[in-house]
Each structure stands twice: as C-alpha cells, then as structure tokens.
Amino acid sequence: MVRTLKNYIGGQWVDADTSESIAVCNPATNEVLAQCPESTASDVDCAVKAAQDAFEEWRSTPVMSRAQYMYRFKTLLEERFEDLAKMVVMENGKTIDEARGEVRRGIESIDFATGVPFMMRSDGLEDVSSGIDETTLRQPAGVFAAITPFHFPMMVPMWFLPTAIVCGNTFIMKPSPQTPITTELVFELLAELDLPEGVVNLVHGGITASKAIMEHPGITGVSFVGSSPVAKIVYETCTKHGKRVQAQGGAKNYIAVMPDANMEASVKNIMGAAFGCAGQRCLAAAVAVGVGDAYDAMKAELVTYAKNLRVGYGLDGKSQMGTVISQDAKARIERMITRGVEQGAELMLDGRGAQVEGYGEGAFVGPTILADVTPDMTVVTDEIFGPVLSLMRADSLDEAVTLINQSRYGNAASIFTSNGKHAREFKYRVKAGNIGINIGVAAPSASFPFGGQKESFYGDLHGQGSDSIEFYTERKIVIERWT
Amino acid sequence: MSELNSFGEVLSYAISLEHTLQTYYTNAGNLARAKEAERRKIKLERTRRENVLEITLEPIEGLNANDFPLNLEDISDEGQRMIEEAAARFYAAAAPKINVLQAQRDLERVGKQHEALAGT
Numbered sequence: 001m002v003r004t005l006k007n008y009i010g011g012q013w014v015d016a017d018t019s020e021s022i023a024v025c026n027p028a029t030n031e032v033l034a035q036c037p038e039s040t041a042s043d044v045d046c047a048v049k050a051a052q053d054a055f056e057e058w059r060s061t062p063v064m065s066r067a068q069y070m071y072r073f074k075t076l077l078e079e080r081f082e083d084l085a086k087m088v089v090m091e092n093g094k095t096i097d098e099a100r101g102e103v104r105r106g107i108e109s110i111d112f113a114t115g116v117p118f119m120m121r122s123d124g125l126e127d128v129s130s131g132i133d134e135t136t137l138r139q140p141a142g143v144f145a146a147i148t149p150f151h152f153p154m155m156v157p158m159w160f161l162p163t164a165i166v167c168g169n170t171f172i173m174k175p176s177p178q179t180p181i182t183t184e185l186v187f188e189l190l191a192e193l194d195l196p197e198g199v200v201n202l203v204h205g206g207i208t209a210s211k212a213i214m215e216h217p218g219i220t221g222v223s224f225v226g227s228s229p230v231a232k233i234v235y236e237t238c239t240k241h242g243k244r245v246q247a248q249g250g251a252k253n254y255i256a257v258m259p260d261a262n263m264e265a266s267v268k269n270i271m272g273a274a275f276g277c278a279g280q281r282c283l284a285a286a287v288a289v290g291v292g293d294a295y296d297a298m299k300a301e302l303v304t305y306a307k308n309l310r311v312g313y314g315l316d317g318k319s320q321m322g323t324v325i326s327q328d329a330k331a332r333i334e335r336m337i338t339r340g341v342e343q344g345a346e347l348m349l350d351g352r353g354a355q356v357e358g359y360g361e362g363a364f365v366g367p368t369i370l371a372d373v374t375p376d377m378t379v380v381t382d383e384i385f386g387p388v389l390s391l392m393r394a395d396s397l398d399e400a401v402t403l404i405n406q407s408r409y410g411n412a413a414s415i416f417t418s419n420g421k422h423a424r425e426f427k428y429r430v431k432a433g434n435i436g437i438n439i440g441v442a443a444p445s446a447s448f449p450f451g452g453q454k455e456s457f458y459g460d461l462h463g464q465g466s467d468s469i470e471f472y473t474e475r476k477i478v479i480e481r482w483t
Numbered sequence: 484m485s486e487l488n489s490f491g492e493v494l495s496y497a498i499s500l501e502h503t504l505q506t507y508y509t510n511a512g513n514l515a516r517a518k519e520a521e522r523r524k525i526k527l528e529r530t531r532r533e534n535v536l537e538i539t540l541e542p543i544e545g546l547n548a549n550d551f552p553l554n555l556e557d558i559s560d561e562g563q564r565m566i567e568e569a570a571a572r573f574y575a576a577a578a579p580k581i582n583v584l585q586a587q588r589d590l591e592r593v594g595k596q597h598e599a600l601a602g603t
Contacts, residue, residue, distance in 0.1 A: 100535040
C-alpha cells in the first residue's frame with residue numbers, strides 16, 4: 001500500500017481535505033513512491049490561518065534568534081545530505097552527482113539566510129531638517145508562499161523559505177506534485193527545529209492548491225518558478241489579488257562559441273550545460289551558436305563527446321545523464337525533436353527511443369544534437385526542457401548577439417572566448433538576466449539575485465540575494481523631532 | 484568495469500579506498516594507520532559533500548580503479564608499503580581530473596600522505 005503524503009500545518013502532520021491524489025513516480029523505474037494529495041482551498045486556508053496566527057509572535061522574536069534556527073537547520077541538512085540527494089534522484093531522475101550539487105546549492109541559501117540580521121539593517125540620516133532625523137525600518141510583511149517546480153525539488157524551495165522566515169515572515173510551501181517527497185523530507189527536518197507552530201507550513205497539491213494560494217487574501221506575496229505561460233498566469237492572478245509576486249518562467253538559453261575559444265574546454269562545459277539534469281533546468285543550454293570557423297569544430301567535438309555520455313539510472317554512480325521527469329515529458333520532447341527534423345534540422349545525434357538495460361519503463365531520452373537549425377524552427381522558438389541541443393551558425397559576434405536577442409526568452413546566455421573585447425561586448429549587449437563567460441550554466445550563487453528578462457521573468461524583484469530581502473520586507477520611513 | 488567517470492565516482496572510490504585501508508590496518512594490528520585512514524575517509528566525505536559544483540559537472544575520462552590493485556592479503560611491512568604506493572598512484576592520477584580546485588587540492592593532500600607512508 002503506497003502512503004499518501006500529509007500536509008504540515010500549524011506544527012502538525014495532517015491529512016489533506018480530499019480523496020483526490022496524484023501518483024509520485026520514480027521516472028527511471030516507474031515505481032509509485034507515494035500519492036500526493038490534491039489539497040483544496042480549505043487546506044490552503046488552514047495553512048494561512050496557522051501562518052497568520054504565528055506571525056505576531058514570530059516577527060517579534062529577535063532576528064538573531066530567528067537566524068539561529070537556520071544554523072541548526074543547516075546541521076540537520078548536512079547530516080541527511082546523502083538521503084536528500086538520493087530522494088532527489090528517485091523522484092526527479094537526475095544523477096546522484098547532480099542531486100548532490102543541488103542539495104549543496106540549497107544549503108548555500110541557508111548559509112545566506114543566516115546573514116539576514118546584517119542584510120535587514122537599514123539606513124538613516126540625522127538633521128534632514130533642523131532637529132529632524134529620518135530612518136528607514138525594514139519589517140517583515142506577513143505570510144508568504146512559494147509554488148515550486150519539479151526540476152530542483154530541494155534547491156528552489158530553499159531560495160525562498162529560509163530568507164523569508166529569518167526576515168520575520170511566516171511561510172507556506174507548495175511543492176510540485178511530481179517531486180513532493182524531497183520537500184517532505186526537508187519539512188521533517190524543519191519540524192525537528194522546534195520552530196513556533198505555524199511559522200512554516202507545507203501544502204501538497206496541484207492547480208487547485210496553487211489557485212487558492214494566488215487568490216487568498218491572507219497571503220502577502222508569492223514566489224513561483226515554472227514555465228513562462230504559467231509564470232504569466234501566476235503574475236497576473238497574484239497582482240490582481242493585491243500580492244507582490246516574483247514569477248520565474250522558462251528559457252531558451254544561447255551559447256556563443258567564438259573561433260578564439262579553447263574548443264576542448266568549451267565543448268566539455270557546453271556538454272554539462274546542455275545535457276546536465278537531462279536538460280531540465282531553466283539555465284540549460286538550448287542553442288549553441290558557432291561563430292565563423294568555430295561552428296564546424298564545435299559541431300564535430302560536441303557529437304563526439306555527447307555520443308559517449310552514459311545514460312542510466314541516477315543512483316548508479318556511473319550514469320552521466322539520468323531520465324526526464326515522466327513518460328509524458330519524454331513523449332513531448334521526442335515529438336519536438338521529430339518536428340525539428342521535419343522543419344529541416346540535421347539530426348547529428350538522436351536520443352529518441354533511448355533504452356537502458358534493466359529500466360525498460362524509464363523515461364530516458366538520450367543526448368540529442370540538431371545542426372543547421374534556423375531561428376524560425378520550433379526547436380529554437382519553443383522551450384524543450386530536455387536534452388536537446390540545437391546548433392546554429394553565425395558569421396560574426398554581432399550576428400550571434402542579434403540571434404540571441406531575437407528570442408522571447410532572456411534567462412541566461414553564455415559566450416566562450418579568449419578575447420576580452422568579445423566578452424565585454426557580449427555582456428554589454430545581450431538581453432538576459434544571467435550572463436556566462438566561459439561557463440555554460442550561468443547560475444548565480446545564493447548571495448546574488450537570480451532571475452531572467454523578457455518572458456523568462458514576471459515581476460520586479462528576483463529571487464535570492466539582496467532582492468530577496470527587498471521582497472520579504474516592508475520598508476517604513478520614520479521621521480522624528482524631539483526638540 | 485571500474486571506470487571512474489564522474490566527480491562523484493572518483494570521490495566515492497576514494498572514500499571506499501580509505502574505508503578499505505581502515506579495515507586492512509585494523510586487521511594488521513596497525514591501529515594508528517587505521518585511525519589515519521578513517522580521518523581521511525571523513526575528510527573525503529566532506530569534500531564530496533561540499534565541493535560538488537553542479538554547474539561545472541563534466542564527464543571524466545581515462546581513470547580506472549582496476550589500474551590501482553591492492554593486495555589486502557599481504558599485511559607484511561612490504562605489503563603495507565605496496566598498498567600505500569598504489570593509493571598514492573591513484574590520488575596522483577585522480578586529482579588532475581577533478582575540475583573543482585578545492586576538491587583537487589584535497590585529493591592531492593591525501594595523496595601526499597600516502598606517498599609519505601609509502602616512503603616514496
């Protein structure tokens with residue numbers, strides 16, 4: 001009998017108010033790991049009430065005491081590091097190294113949150129007028145929520161929850177119904193911290209719970225990571241209901257390879273950027289633009305490396321690429337590859353129909369390389385979110401930048417070059433939120449804001465870094481005269 | 484097939500190697516060296532946990548555990564020296580293949596300890 005996950009509300013593990021649930025499957029074995037309840041608006045309402053009840057006591061808990069919880073949280077996460085990484089593999093399908101890397105980055109966000117006492121400090125000025133002093137205060141803003149995706153089930157929730165609560169807010173997490181067990185494990189550790197009841201709450205579910213979060217008047221702000229069409233809906237719905245919102249959407253990340261690049265080092269890094277996490281990350285390289293002579297060399301090297309990548313179950317340490325999230329995702333990705341070929345792309349490496357011995361029901365898609373693609377093809381215009389790398393040719397850096405800036409997405413873009421002038425021009429002109437120079441996955445560390453441009457982001461303040469302090473606090477100006 | 488083709492595989496093999504040496508030296512009655520092997524194992528576990536950099540994971544080529552055989556039956560002084568020499572060779576081969584500087588340094592440090600124990 002497969003267990004049904006429970007919500008964590010007001011410091012208690014409770015059943016959701018529903019009989020509906022979604023099967024959580026291991027994408028490599030198709031084993032059902034658990035049933036994720038389709039929590040309802042009443043479940044969300046209970047979580048909001050618990051978070052509201054906890055807020056006044058929590059906001060008046062000294063900030064240093066709030067930060068202390070994060071030190072203990074980090075210790076528990078380090079102790080359970082391998083368990084967390086294995087659970088990420090089991091429900092997401094990525095490799096164990098990728099999962100370890102994800103857990104590490106999640107913990108980095110907790111490291112960052114321990115610095116909130118410093119970062120929440122504000123400024124002031126004496127004698128703005130005769131005998132009048134003016135000070136800025138930063139205060140927690142209330143109940144916040146996050147709706148998080150399947151592709152980084154440990155890291156992405158940690159972008160939000162730790163900083164939000166150390167800032168003095170209370171929190172509701174709604175993880176992806178495809179990967180909720182990692183978040184459950186994280187909440188088991190949070191439960192060990194003995195936080196006041198209601199400071200952190202977990203509500204499982206899908207669209208119904210998400211809609212209830214977006215519309216609930218008791219929630220001050222929502223953080224979201226997912227596809228662009230959904231990010232737009234989240235942004236519009238939340239703003240319509242008077243909330244602040246940061247909605248991170250999809251991507252189509254370009255990499256420009258210059259003729260002066262170290263080709264071997266570049267290709268190795270592009271391999272990780274394109275096929276790491278089976279291409280299921282919002283910073284994955286989707287299109288590699290070879291400039292001038294770089295194109296043919298890049299194409300040959302990429303195919304050589306990619307065809308030797310070992311695809312397999314993530315818990316087998318020798319696997320270099322795992323599964324995509326589900327059979328549905330596999331079918332969708334394979335249809336997009338077929339469409340690309342029909343539209344004229346040259347199929348250099350075909351990952352469709354990939355089979356792994358012993359895992360006949362696994363959602364495996366092998367590394368795929370499409371050459372000579374053009375800007376109008378769907379493999380270039382639409383996000384694939386799978387291990388598919390499209391190759392384009394450009395005559396100059398100027399043409400490469402133009403191609404990149406034509407994309408409706410703007411999450412990340414990278415250049416591989418040994419020329420500082422090329423690097424400067426690239427970072428100066430390219431319209432993307434994250435720029436990589438000789439690095440294919442331009443992922444900001446926890447102390448820097450993370451977010452895209454154009455249709456890759458809806459909102460004003462990005463996740464992580466100083467933006468997260470802004471997002472999770474309310475500013476108040478105090479003007480004083482005592483004379 | 485004992486190809487070590489990723490960051491995690493290399494570090495996991497190193498951790499397992501130190502664990503094997505801990506058991507070997509315990510059986511050989513050399514408890515000081517068993518303790519040292521345990522310390523190295525803990526250090527390498529931390530290295531694997533703290534230095535895996537998701538954004539720069541790249542495939543590793545040309546490293547195979549079979550190239551560093553250990554004769555665990557021989558607990559003589561010469562046997563111990565040969566084992567340390569094999570371990571030192573492993574770390575010397577593995578460290579340059581790791582593209583995370585801190586992890587590379589940790590492997591080099593552990594390798595130097597084995598070199599010293601081997602008297603090379």
